[in-house]
Amino acid sequence: MRVDFELWDMSTIEDLLTRPEAAGLRSYWLGELELRSDWFRLAYKRTAIRLEERYQPEDHVEVEAEQTFGGLLRDDRFHRRLEEHLALLDANSLRNLEELEPEVVSGIQAVRVALESLPSASSIIPRNSATPIALPELQTRVQAIRLQTH
Incomplete structure (x- = not known):
């Protein structure tokens, strides 16, 4: 056998x-x-x-938990909110600096330069949730902004 x-x-x-x-x-x-x-x-x-x-669906109200999951998934609403907040930050920065103290003006200008140096939000935080966020680059940029503003 x-x-x-x-x-x-x-x-x-x-x-x-x-x-x-x-x-x-x-x-x-x-x-x-x-x-x-x-x-x-x-x-x-x-x-x-x-x-x-x-x-x-038309009666649906977005709640904080949904926003959290949207951020984790990096959905379109998350990126839209991120871009809106960055635009608001830019729009609300002082434009008329003539009446301010020189050290305040230099701080504001440093923040402006730092914000302008940031690439688009979607290049730092990719839309695809499977693509990792470039945390070292993001940390480096945030640290640079901190150093320029203190």
Whole structure:
């Protein structure tokens, strides 16, 4: 009698188990919930049906937690708010410096120069949440602004 052994390494087993037709095997042997796109799609449909008329997107009010998650995900609203705040900071800086003390004027001018040296917000904080934020560059720029303003 002859016995042949066939090597099934980790990637082979994973490939076999992740096929749709292996769902029953995964459930029986591993018993874990799989969070795949079809699961989310079905969960969304069930929830939407239960909500019926209670949720209307046009009545939605953004809350602080949503803004926090938006910042973590770096969504368009986060970048829009960031650009708006930077524009407000620039717009609210003093333009008429003639009546101020020289050391105050030099501090304000240092802040202006530092702000103008900043690249666009989206180049420091990329829109894609999978792309890491360039923290060392951001820290360096913030530290430079601190040194120029103190």
